[in-house]
Amino acid sequence: MGSTRVTARDVARAAGVSQPTVSRVFSRSAAVDPAKADRVRAAARELGYIPNLVARSLNSGHSFRIGIVLAYLKNGFFSDALQRLSKALNARGYSVTVYFAGNQSDEVDAIVDDLLADRVDGIILASISLSNSLVARVRKSGIPCVLFNRGQADPDVSMVTAANVAGARAATEFLIAGGHTRIAHLAGWRKSMNGRDRQAGFLAAMAAAGLAPVACVDCHFRRSVAMDETRKLFAEGPGADAIFAANDHMAFGVLEVLRAELGLRVPEDVSVIGYDDAPMAGWKTFDLTTVRQPLERMTRKTVDLLIARITEPDAPPEKIEIPGDLIVRGSARHPPGWTPPPEHTPQPRT
Template identity: 40%
Template sequence: MKKRPVTSQQVAELAGVSQSAVSRCFSPKASIAPKTKAKVLAAAKQLGYRPNAIARSLITRSSRTIAVVMSQLDNPFYAQMLEYASRRFQQHGYHLLLFMSSDEQETTSVMSDILQSQADGILMLAATLSSSLAKECVARGIPVVMINRTVAFEGVSQVASDNYHGGYWVGCHLVESGCERIAFLAGLADSSTSSQRRQGFLDALAEHGAACWAEAIGDYDFATAQAATRALFSRDVYPDAVFAANDHMAIAVIDTLKAELGLQVPQDVAVVGFDNIPVAAWPSYQLTTVQQPIEAMVDEATALLLGQIASGQVTGERKVLPVTPIVRASAVSGT
């Protein structure tokens, strides 16, 4: 016969406190005297009590969950961001529900699952959100914060790094380093990050009287970036520098150049990425890159989302955080 679960009332009776005190003890950020909390925890341990999060959510009308929508996990940059976001929200008593969405159409279908989950808010980690879907979220009063992506709709809060000036720095650095045949390896065709980095890069080249020598699309994917590298270097005259729109692709470029094409980095080809993932600093890569402030971006997104949840007001704030150039051996230092 299945044993009936211990109730909060039983814990209250054993601890000699009110049932509301038991509830406060297991509610994040709730105020409760240390002595009272100690008595409740001791009684809960003795009885084997576990709070029912579902029941509490029905009373408080809060699930204490945040829906996170992501497009990929193979890129270490997003794995880092997800880990830090999980820790930050846990500090505030929230847990993350992960939803994967590879494109805009899939995001639309995933949204119905998110709405059924009764999540208190939505954090979009580098997943594309259409303007129409953004408007629907606002109309429903669902707080949404996009991080590392932007959308042409003012009603949704967005946090990103300064992709334009990061790309601008790369263009200046490569030209000033003496590179002449500079190629750009783009991310997803419709991604705001890739287009902003590309525009800054092209503007920097133009100001130096140069132009992009060749372009290819890597879709922010390792295998696709490898194939794009093979295509770029299939000609008799090939690039003397490659700017990949993120480190994940830049690593694919370096591996392909060294292992398949017999070219040396940076002696034959300079390579620059964007993100500064941990592998970028490995001795075998020493990748010159542009560092995104992961923790600061997550902190801003967390504050925006929790602020909207607390106030019940959906707002459309935009935060753009500065990036930091990281010069390593994969691209010679500028003069």
């Protein structure tokens, strides 16, 4: 004889609450007193209760599934972001499906077809290198979407980014204050707004100091390209005394070339600053000075925006820029007399 399925009524009885309270806890459709919610979850675990997500979907007309679209995970920033986005969405009652998309037209079409077939309630487009055609196709599909860490000059798209111009300017000003005059910028992809904005911040700081860049080259946010450009930079002349890379993924490659191939000291011979504060930036191997993307705040705002668009499809789009901090470590020369104020002391990533 098979075992009897545990019901919400059984959980309610064991937890000393009403059956609707059990439903609210597992649907996250309304606030529940935390103490009651804890009792419900404890009783559910003890009894082996499995919420009926299919019934929940049928009753609400929603799948409670979010699609997160990425181009790749080689950059540690995106794996960290994916984990945080998934956790935040799970806490709001949504499951997550991850899709990987290239920029070829057939791949774009296939991804959009998959998103429609899977009946996701919303989409987060989370890679800088995803094509504008994919964004346009997603918008045309009518599925609510938010761009994460990716800007686009489209007034009808909601997006959450770091304050890229200000962050890049702060990084460049730090190098200039450290006495550097031959500064190169290994730029991100110039077809992306993030890449253009970081380059704009770099050029603005250089112009204000009356300096011309040693180099300013599009590296497509790719580590291998940044490594090749670093080799060229030092093969064709005196090179640079400082390099600002548009993301940490590239900066790690720059450090490898400078130290392992060229035998240069960092920061005595060349200072290096990155952008993102990816998890590996704090490792002693890299000890990378970098601009921290405010990942926790960006994640929270992205999830809030997407759920708002799911519940209110006619809500106007929002564009949110969140300032980050320059995290000073050992890869860049410190300006004379510089001491880290409390807000610039490297803190654990939260």
